Structures are given as structure tokens and as C-alpha cells.
Amino acid sequence: MGESSLKDLIGRLRKLDERYLYSILAALVVLFPWIVRSVRWIQVVNFFFVYALLGLSLNIILGYAGLFQLGHAAFYAVGAYTTAILSSRYDIPTFWLLPVAGLLSAVFAILISRPILHLRGDYLCIVTIGFGEIVRIALRNDASSLVFLSKIPGLQFLEEKLTGLVITGGPNGIFGINRPAILGFTFRQQWHYYYLFLAFVVFTVFAMRRLENSRLGRAWTCVREDELAAETMGIDTVRVKLLAFAIGAAWAGVAGNLYASWVTVIAPESFSFWESVIMFCIVVLGGTGSIPGVLVGTVGMVVLPEILREVLLNIQQWRMLLFGAAMVIMMVFRPEGLWPSQRFRRQLELAKEAVGSE
Amino acid sequence: MGQLVQQLINGLTIGSFYALIALGYTMVYGVLKLINFAHGDLFMLGAYLGLVTLMGVVVNLGAPASLLLLLLIFLIVMALVAGIGIVLERVAYRPLYQAGRLPSIVSALGASIFLQNGVMLLYGARYRTYPEEFKVIVPDVIWEIGGARVALIQLLMLVIAALLMAGLYFFVQYTRVGTAMRAVALDHDTASLMGIDVYRIIMLVFLIGPALGGAGGMMVGLYYGRIYFTLGWSYGLKAFTAAILGGIGNIPGAMIGGLILGLIEALATGFVSDAWKNAIAFFVLVLILIFKPRGLLGERVAEKL
């Protein structure tokens, strides 16, 4: 059967001396901009990097801690808009804003997640969708739209302050964001950004690996498995869940900073529910909780459509339709994702066995 | 004062649309503990199918435009959407019942995207209108009550919605099949031990829910005159809010939740701010889930610690 010979091939690939494979891979990755000289494709890979960061950040919340989060774009937006506003208005260098973006996203995440931590799976999902939409609407409406609040007795002074007040730039967003600059060098070309983003992704993968196998990582897994048992075994589940949200959000905020300084123009529509869906699918379709899974998922959700666009030009119209169908088909035939984490695969195998024996 | 009454009436009208859609969400969730993300798009399909059928029958076939014909077309549209609902369950949901929550969510999202873009490809990305010809079916009569203006069409929509909801309520409360549905919603295993065919019930739920949603869609089309392929998204999430407000899984709850949400939205549009009206609806959703996740009439949803 095709399925098993593919598995054989992958098995053999995996057994090949890992270091050999990794060196080749590393060389390819480092030399990529020189090998593929097309600006367009380097740009595509840059998109891959940004979404990989977002996927990895969501993986902490969704994959490790098992918290259903379908509003992740909100954290991305906080980081991006913080960078955009402070950079375009006060001319602060974007690199300095990296920690600011991360910190603000984390604080925001803690504030909004604290009241909803007690919710069960699906409900948490819906609340996060709600939060995501509220953030997007707020960004689109801008501060001036809050003028109606001055109708409340006692708040008349707001009318003067809020009329015409522009913070987020409304539906058109913000332009003129500074490009990142360090020691006199400004990142301008796509291939400059390529190495910058690559460095971030490599660091992120490295850090995630360590988190995964740490005391905190184990705590997340326990909370995901059985929250009551985890709490009774001495794990502060509230703290652990808040940390998941905070760290996941901080990273998304950092991704937002990088994105803003890359495209230099941002608008609310880049942070819509659809974006959250993409991130969610990257994690689940790739393999929930698995780092290679998230990377593969990002390839599938971001790079593949671009490749298809080149190869099958007239597919454009049908792109989204096929996308939706592909999502359904993928889940029906491989619910554990493309590169599942060891745990999840075992869980599903045993679930299937249980059904089979009924 | 007239403003208030006006908004109240508008609110009830919008509310009954939300209620019809919310019923679909709540029934599916009650029986499967699954959020049917594609449900809003089934509602949207109802709007488009209604348009297409009306056009086909009235404009192309030249059938006399009458109230009876309209009601007949309602039934046809409901049946069509119900059929699609069943296919949806079979293809996108049933294979995943054992696989856990996450794959089901992604599959539902995928189905939603598929339906939305399918409609966009078939009928275009711009909005479509329910043609003027239909005005003869429901004459543009408007009454003045207490300083507010009530249109005949509004009244008609309210009546149809009320009939549908009453019908569902009696079905669920007083028939054997309805009781079986409530049993399955409580506990699959026990229900099947009692001799209930759980899959049959699930199919039934995917028949009734989408049918009601489809009816709602056609009503929205007739009422507002303008439909677009993202209708499912904008109405869907709010209808889901309504279902949660009333207590998800609870059928009378969905009806009440829909009406209340419609009222909140109308009052927000009239007295607060149009730009923020969706955000206010979501805010209501968030508040309910934080403080009273059961909703007004529903079940426990928070983790016990």
C-alpha cells in the first residue's frame, strides 16, 4: 500500500545519520537567498518565517497547554500596532520596540485571559473569537468613534478629547513604520529580512524545545491531560495557564513587531478572524504540540498556496474553495496532523483501537 | 419615545432571525457537543437559494406572485438547506466523532470556508438583491403605532418565525422523537441503551437545524433585500452569542437569547453607536461566558475544580 511505503521512506530518512541531514539542511537554509535569487520567493519565505513564529507561539497555548485559542491574531495585532504607533509617531527605533511589543502583548493576554480561564474547551474557543473580533473592531473604529461615550452624564469632557482623535489610523491603518536598524545598518532588502527572521525562528525553535522538556512544559502537559489531578498534585493551574497565554502572546507580539517593521504599513484587516484561523490550522493541521508539525503546517498553509498560485494560475478563483475542502479532507484522513507529536499519535491510535474493539 | 418603540420592534425582528439561526447551533451542540461553524453559512445558503428559487419561479416561469407561492418556496428552501446539512454532517463531522475536539473544529471551519467560497464562485462576490417584483407579494404597507413605523413585511416575518419556533418547541417537548432528541442531548450511551438510534437523531438535528437556519436566511433576504456571501459570518457569530446567552443546548433558551440579542443590538444601533454594534454583541458574549456561562437557562460549562 502506498501509505506504508511512504512510511518506510520517512522511516529510513529519519534513521539516516541525523547530523548529516541536518548539516545539509542548515547549509541550504543559510544559502537560500543566494541559491534562489528571486525576490518574490524570498518574500514568500519571509512570510513563512512570520507565520512560523505565530504558529509556534500559538503552539504554546493550544498545543502544550491545550487551551482552545481562536483569537490569537489579537496578540499579533497588539505587538504590530504598538510598534507601528510608537515608531511612526515618535520615531523610536523598531528594535527597541521588540521587548515593548512582547511585553504589552503579554500584559494584554494576562488581563483578558484571567477571567476566562475556568471555561471548558469549546467555550474558551468562542470567547477567544469574541475577543479577537473586539480587538479588530476597535482597531478599525479608532478612538474617535468612542465619542458617543460623551453622552453619558459626567463624561462630556470626552467629546472634545475624542473627536478626530487618531490612534490606530482606522480602517486605513498606519504607514511610515521604521525599518529595523542596528549599528547604522538598516534592513531594507528582502534578503536582509530573510536572515533577521531566520535568526528569530531558529532561536524560537531552540527556546520552545527547551520549554517543552522543562518543569513548566510538563506542568502544561499535566494540565492538558487532567486539570483537577494536576491541581491536586500541587500544580498551580491558574498560574500555568496564564503563563501559557502570556508567553504565547509575547511571542506573537514579537512577530507583530517584526511584521510591522517589514511591511511598514499595517491595517486592521491583517488581524482578522481569518488570520486566527490560519494560525489555528497551522498548529492543528501540522500536528498539535509538535514543533516540526507547526513548521510543516506553516508550509502547507502559507507556502503551498503561493506555489500553487504560480503553477496553476487560473486556480485563483477556486483557491479558497479547495482550501476549505482540503481542511476537511485533511482532518478526516489524518486528524493527528501531518507531523504529530508522539503523544497525540499514541492517543489517537488507542482511541481507534477502542472503537474497533466495540 | 417613538424612537424606543421603533427600536424595540426592529430588535424583535432582528431577534427572531437570530433566534432561528441560534436554534440550529444549540440543537447541534446539545446533541453532539460540537460547534457547527458552518451553520452560519447554511443560513446564508438559505438566503441565496431563496433568491434563486424565487427568481426562477416568478421571473422565469412567470408564476403568479402570491403569498401562498412564497410560503411554498420557503418550504422548498428549507428542504434544500436541510439536505445540504445532512451531507455536511456525513462528510465533515461524522468521521471525526472519535478524534477529539480540535480536528472537528478545523473540519467545521473548512466546511464553512468551502460553502462561503462555493457561493461566491456561483453567484459572485458582490451583493445580490431580491428584485422589486417581490414587493407585490408583500405590499409595502406601513402602520404607525405609538410613534413607530411597523411594516407589513416585518409582521409577516415575525409571524412565520413565531410559528416555526412554536412548532419546534411542541415537537421537542411533546412528541416521542422530540423526547428522544432531548435524551440523546443528555447522554448518548444511556439513550442508545434505551433503544434510541443515536445516529438517526443526529441526522434529524442536522435536518431541522439547517432548515430553520435556511428559513432565517430567506427571511433576511426578503426583509433587507440585499444578500452577500459573508452573511453567514456576520449573522453566525451573533446567533451563536444568542445561543450562549440563552444557554447552549437549550432550545427555548436559543429563542429567548435570539430575541434579547436582537433587542440589545437595535438599542445599541439606535442609541449608542453603529460602528460598535458588533463589538457590543461580542462584549455581551464575553461577559456572559465570564459570569454566567450557563446562560439564562442552560447547563454547567465551567470546569469544576
Next chain:
Amino acid sequence: MALLEVRNLTKRFGGLTAVDRLDFEVNDGEILGMIGPNGAGKTTVFNLISGIYPPDEGEIRLNGQNLLGLRPHLITEQGIGRTFQTIRLFRNLTVMENVMAGRHCRTRAGWLAAILQPQSQQLEEQRIREEAERHLRFMKLYEQRAELAKNLPYGDQRRLEIARALAIDPQLLVLDEPAAGLNEQETNELMQLISQVRGSGITIFLIEHDMKVVMGISDRIIVLDNGKKIAEGTPAEVRGNPRVVEAYLGKEE
């Protein structure tokens, strides 16, 4: 010397009084058994001690320290480890990982230490592993340490839950029907194990239906019926108590 003091403990669920003005102590170093017919409120008492829900009235003190209002993880940190009637292991984690989880509240490395991995964190991780292995060997589960918890045979799962609770380094070990579902040999091994645990300085409070176990290893026994304490004393005293016999209608295993 009382390690755990329970005074006037009351819990109502709607109209039902599950625990009714319960008064008892668990003395340092002893094995206290709690028996009673089904529905007597025994597991509810355990849940109240663990902090899973708050009592309506009464006090619970560990070493004189009031436990009321504390969240379960803090109570565990104070030194109470427990097992569950229905076995709540982390099913998709390995045996080793389950026991390591017990070390969480005794260790400190946070997210920053996890990423940076300073010397102190690496040492801590090593110690966590060593401690976990020690407890696994004690419970005779070391061989299965890489096995997933859900794949273990039933008897081993029960022992694993105890191992996990022991990893917390508790002063008080609370066991909810540890012998349920075990065969005769496993039951005997369990009794030995519990004695050894007590021997290492840990106080034990257990619920059990298997009379051989309770009577065999408990220093003292309290008897619950309908939420109230109806008897208290040594196994011999309790066995002969007519009220106890009446509550059970002469049931004895």
C-alpha cells in the same frame, strides 16, 4: 499529636447534607482508616480536605495551619498528597513523567530558567529525575518507567498513583480506596507497602471497603454513616461496635 484536625466539618449539596458536623483527628505517624457504607460521605471528606470545594461550616487544620480557603495546589504544597477513587493518572504521560509531576511543587524553575538552563535548573532537573526514580523503585514500577500510564495493568496503575502522591514528599498521605479492584496477592503487597510508607515517617489516612485491609493495617478507625461519625477506635473496638454492625447490616469481607 494531631497532624490533621477536623472540627465541625459540614458540607451540603442542595438539600442533602453529605458531611454533618464531623470531628476527628489524624495523629502524627499513625494509619487512620475511614470506613462506612456507600454514600456515607467519605470521599466528600477527602475532597474537602484537598480543597476541591469549600465546606459550609467547620475547620480543617494541618499542623495547626488553617487550610480553609486555600486552593488545592497550596494544600498539596502544605504537605498533603492524595490518590483518587477512580484513578486520575495522566494517562498519556509515561510512568516516569507522572511521578515527576509530583515534584512540581517542590521545585522552582520557571519559564526563564527553562529557556536559559542555568546550572541551578539543570541540577534541579537531575534531582527531579533521581527522586522520581527512587519512588518508582520503592513502588516496584521502575521497570515500566517508559510505559504510558494508560497501558499499565490496573494494579500497577493504583501503585503509580501512590508513587506520584509520594513524590510530593507529603506529611500526610490520603488514599481513596487504594485496594479497590486488586486481587489477593496485590492486596497483600499493598498492605506491606503502606506499612513501609508509614515506616518512612508519613502519616496515612485511608478510605477502604476491603475490611481485611482496614482492620489489618489501621491503628485507628473512624466510621461514617450518612455524613456523621458513628464510631471511633481501634479495629477491635470498631469491629465489635453494634452501631457499626448495624450500619453495615453485618457486611464484612
